[in-house]
Amino acid sequence: MGEVIYLEYQFNIEPVQPASDILIAELGEVGFESFVEEGDGILAYIQKKDWNEDILKGISILENESFKVSFLIKEIEQENWNATWEQNFNPILVDEICMVRAPFHEKKNVEYDIVIEPKMSFGTGHHETTHMMLQHILTLDLGGKVILDMGCGTGVLAILAAKRGAEKIDAIDIDNWCYLNAIENVQRNQVDNVEVFEGDAGLLINQRYDLIIANINRNILLEDIPKYKDCLKKEGVLLMSGFYDEDLYSITKRCQEVGLSFEKKLKKNNWVAAKYVF
Template sequence: MSNTIYIEYNFTVTPREPASDILIAELGEVGFESFVEEESGVLAYIQEKDWNDSILDSIAILENPNFKITFDRKEIEQENWNATWEQNFRPIIVDGVCMIRAPFHEKQNVVYDIIIEPKMSFGTGHHETTHMMLQHILDLDVKDKSVLDMGSGTGVLAILAAMRGASAVDAIDIDNWCYLNAKENVERNGIDCISVYEGDASLLKGQQYDVIIANINRNILLGDIAKYVSCLLPNGVLLLSGFYNKDLDIITKKCEKEGLRFEKNLENNNWVAAKYVF
């Protein structure tokens, strides 16, 4: 595989909250795929092939007079990513029972011990959306169920579903680096019921699942909800995240149009993770 070049933006944000969350949400809409939150602001990464000189033109928060946001950018190769995330990646514990850690972190006494080496992939559990999706999975009975993790990133959500007893899990991501990274993390955690695929929702034709997890972004979700629903088995569950609370209504209306019923949502720093049932 050729070595992919990423563009790293280093944003200095004052005041940091809630501007950093808004910035991350808007950057995600235009193709940025990985973020590291720092005391001074946000590091954001986009593949060079997806980048252009006007990539930030639609980022409204940059023009908001209530915040001061400055930035610089540089190229970064994949092999340098480990050094970046090792400096910033801290182990986290979700609801006291699930630990997400790197291989170099000490193991603790938890029910679900997940080892993640994220490289350029999204999904360490630190971001609010991933954290809330982990909470949803911890609250959901997935034993002997079939599960889809759409936009799987590191594969952390698929791995937790498997650890909680799912019989078969498919993990799909459109990014080649995420695909390779998820395969590595699945193997690293000794999981044998997860199949990892590279691609988009076109891979779902003819598939059926009890539970579908999609932590992507609002626009992709709105475009693909109908495809997700076509794959849901009776009494199936759809978990959606990657969008702001202001978008919950439009997401819910789309789900209801496809025959789903809103059950509940979690919220953290204005990010939302919603549960819908068939």
């Protein structure tokens, strides 16, 4: 890859919640790739080549009079991204047994130690959706299972699945930067049974999985749920996140239409991670 230039939007939001979560979801729909949550708002990143001056038109939360949102924009070169993360990325601990940290963080004595160099990819565990998906994975018996991580981002979910005994994991992301970053993180964590692919659900041809993980967004999930079901083995599990509690009804309805049953959900700050079984 050549030099990648990103634009950083620094959004100041009053009050921060739930506007921050809504803004992240809406920005993700128009091409923003990564987010850092701050006390008074968020930092949002988009490749300069994907940007246009009307990028924020149609972002409804910016027009909502219940919130005051202001922002500043600056360019960030790819080589400066690691320094940005070193300033903003703190290690997280999930259910006391799984730590997600950067290489520059001190290693702790936990059962599952995952080292992530996030760069511009989504999935450090800080966002509610990633955190809850990690929690779901920690409850499952993955020994000998074949797994798909759809929209893998950094690869953190696939890496945890590998560390929990999965036999084989396919990790897919449509974004080239995420694809390359996931490969790096898989190698960094020395899990040799994770294979990373660049693409979307169109790659799912004649595949069968015991578990499918999809942390994407509501619209893509609704479109791809039938493809996920077709790839699930009998009694297989589908874990999905990237949507709000009010979206759970339409997600569940779509799952039921293709023969999947709702089992349970986790909820954090109105984000939901739901479990379905075939």
